[in-house]
Amino acid sequence: MCIPAAEVCDGKPQCQDQSDERDCWIKTKSCEHRCGKRCIPNTFLCDGEKDCLDGSDEAGCGDFMCSDRRMCLPKSEVCDGRAHCPDGSDEMQCQSEDPIAPCN
Ligand SMILES: [Ca+2]
Ligand SMILES: [Ca+2]
Ligand SMILES: [Ca+2]
Structure with a gap:
């Protein structure tokens, strides 16, 4: 079975075995902002240093x-x-x- 990426980790299982909701990113204190495969705490946002490869942590600051x-x-x-x-x-x-x- 193939599902759209938007339905992965959307909180609703589409796959019969619920594998689309497995290994989902869970927000924690040290992982409040996700960019690509990295996960950074909010304190890394707008701190003047690019922590995300795409620079999204420093975008719009x-x-x-x-x-x-x-x-x-x-x-x-x-x-x-x-x-x-x-x-x-x-x-x-x-x-x-x-x-x-x-x-x-
Ligand atoms: Ca889902
Ligand atoms: Ca940063
Ligand atoms: Ca002005």
Whole structure:
């Protein structure tokens, strides 16, 4: 029997012997993010080092979260004089010592 990859480890057995639900990835503390065959803890996400071969652990890691929390910007877009956040929060607090809030 052949089943689509999307049905492997989807929590519902399609195979009679349930082999599609065997050896499934289970989230644990040291294995919260899966990329390819690797498994890394969330603390490895956005730590500036590529831990996944495809770099997915470092993808989408902005340095500034807009105050509405819907957007995350790279540092280079914060306090550059142009509002990137819908609410302009990336251009506020630019006078303070530490205007950059971490995203997570
Ligand atoms: Ca399944
Ligand atoms: Ca990383
Ligand atoms: Ca900006």
